[in-house]
């Protein structure tokens with residue numbers, strides 16, 4: 454039998470062999486990209502063959518799957534690389550959840566989930582392939598009440614922190630509750646906001662994890678991709694069946710590029726998080742985006758802020774806070790003006806996150822516009838929310854650029870020879886800005902998150918990336 458997931462064997466081309474005699478014959482230090490769509494068949498020994506056709510399997514994709522396995526500490530037989538994050542959710546649901554012929558499966562999902570995931574679930578519900586119940590999964594009491602009130606929950610889809618409200622779901626607690634109440638319920642975690650470097654949901658009993666590799670894993674906004682990691686190889690096989698049947702697997706070139714992106718994951722993520730912590734603290738302390746008695750509409754949302762009531766909860770099962778944060782100005786018009794400011798030179802106004810470049814967006818008009826306005830309102834989605842996806846640039850340049858946009862939007866005023874910030878929406882007289890806050894926030898990063906990321910990434914690269 455030619456290559457399929459069940460009979461996958463290590464070989465030079467799969468990237469699983471690391472001993473010297475099996476290295477590339479030209480001594481290449483980087484694994485080549487295998488663009489070939491077909492692989493020659495030896496009819497006398499078909500069992501020895503790993504690949505026949507690239508939709509079914511390809512050496513570049515296998516190497517990537519092996520690497521992702523390292524990241525999540527599972528064998529490559531638990532991993533699938535697919536065309537995008539949305540493909541990942543689609544094939545997982547088709548392979549494991551919506552394939553029932555006996556009933557319409559019930560899915561519980563968060564009320565602040567990525568707009569595209571919401572769209573796919575709405576599509577499945579509208580075609581009677583599934584019934585979706587949305588609930589605030591960050592509110593354990595509310596979640597457990599809803600869960601208990603439903604006869605049979607087939608699947609729970611979790612995302613933490615949520616995109617873009619940064620609400621923390623208590624993953625260990627909620628998954629343990631689900632599995633003791635109903636072991637057959639399939640628990641899926643969208644780990645895009647953290648990446649496998651910050652969080653490994655498989656350690657908390659969930660069945661399937663996926664990430665949009667378009668984000669942190671690749672980090673350069675030059676490919677679309679998704680990765681799926683399962684608790685057992687059997688679960689992976691059920692999903693692989695759909696991937697092979699439909700052609701949702703990641704292409705060889707994309708796989709190769711993603712492998713390259715992975716090599717710098719920890720240094721990128723480390724710097725992004727470092728910058729994000731500084732910016733979040735600066736927004737809150739110096740720019741006045743912090744609720745006061747006088748004005749509770751202004752706030753900064755970030756799980757890396759010590760003032761966040763969910764800071765400790767997040768830190769208890771994650772290695773870092775990620776680099777997505779958001780803030781509210783209390784007025785859609787002011788937020789729109791900041792994002793639309795022509796003064797912006799570094800922050801680019803685009804959807805997505807996890808890239809080395811910093812991005813700024815207005816989710817209600819961009820990434821989350823696919824959620825109906827009435828539904829956003831019902832779920833108390835703040836229309837004035839500005840999302841920042843922090844990159845690796847010099848943090849004081851990022852602060853200055855954002856500050857200029859806020860001044861241009863008439864939200865912030867510089868006082869006393871540019872030394873103090875005044876938030877016109879909050880009557881808040883800020884502290885000395887930019888220079889003073891950097892090192893402080895840097896220390897906070899070290900103090901709370903340490904160097905785990907670098908260590909983990911080194912382990913991953915040095916153990917596995919050999920030809």
Ligand SMILES: Cc1ncc(COP(=O)(O)O)c(C=O)c1O
Pocket residue numbers: 537538539540567569570612616643645646664665666667677678679
């Ligand atoms: C949290 C989250 N999950 C999944 C996706 C889907 O990923 P992709 O764009 O790679 O399909 C996105 C963004 O697109 C996302 O933000």
Ligand SMILES: N[C@@H](CCSC[C@H](N)C(=O)O)C(=O)O
Pocket residue numbers: 567569616803804805806819820821823
């Ligand atoms: N037009 C796209 C929007 C993609 S949003 C990408 C990313 N997940 C984010 O949160 O920014 C669509 O309709 O899917």
